[in-house]
Amino acid sequence: MNLKQHIEIMLPAIEKELQDQVARLDARLTSHFHEMLTYHMGWTGEGAGREATGKRIRPLIVLLATASLGSDWKTSLPAAAAVELVHNFSLIHDDVQDNSAKRRGRPTVWTKWGVPMAINAGDAMFVISNLAIMDLIKVHPAETVVRAATILHDTCLDLTRGQFLDMSYEERNDLGLEDYWPMVGGKTSALLSACTHIGALLGNAGEAEQEAYRQFGFHLGLAFQVQDDILGIWGDEAVTGKSTASDLVEGKNSLPVLYALGRHGKFAERWKQGPITAGEVKAVAAQLEEEGGRSYAEEMSEKETQIALGHLSKADPRGAAGESMLELANMLLKRNQ
16 A cells, blocks of 8 residues: 555545544534634635645654554544644644735635634634544543643644744844754644654554654654745745745745855845845845755755654654655655645
8 A cells, every 4th residue: 555545545534533623613603613613624615625625744644653553543543633733723823923815725714704713713723632632532541642642732832932933033134044943843843743753652652663753753844844945935826825925025034045144145135134025026036046045955855854764764664654654755855835
């Protein structure tokens, strides 16, 4: 069984688990509230469907990690739903904080229902993620459930740390490459490492195996975020569903930007003059690429992917699920969206 076949089997189960969890709000007085969550998840509203839901990479990683240890992946479904709900709660809030009008090619929750409602919808999704992880008690020992929940909660705190750094960096122009890694380590990287760690825990891995899986997810997350930085400047908006102008206009201190700032060239000179306008984006992005920002970021993404694959080799995942994890890691580096 290859990755495509695993996805075909696991994805419907993930969607059902997610819908069941979100249905906690599907009641007479909160049906409209429930709709905000189902819209964001890509199930309802104009443009609903696979493009709107995203690829569900994080829950897939949880299930593949469990299966690669010879355990039944179905027993990890509540955890898979929990990490995806954490991811999506952070997206709802990020869209507000970043003033992003689009997500996966559709209007964001705050643009449809306003900022206060969007914040509340994100809060609800966060709470539901915590309830979802506790559903593991139906098939796992209490000690294991508490450990899985602790990993998830620690990760959520890391996400807030990473978001704090991300937002606070926007007000600074004295940052270097060394400032970048703590920020991304607390964002995408933290959640992907939680996926592999929790999946391994629920697959009954030993401590050393769990650590190898965790490190695999962590470094894969670093590579994934760097690739996201690249797409945020040079990606195809029609494919990513997100404006490529936003990262430069908002002053995001992404890896390509920080690299070029260290070169003290024309890009750095323009960057320090103040906010970049939408009309300047194309020219500024071209200058950034000319000064090596894109090639450096691509090199670092590849480096982190190879580190991740080294930890995956130490974890020694078994069977077809292990092969699919390797296939997924390679796919993430070359992703288009």
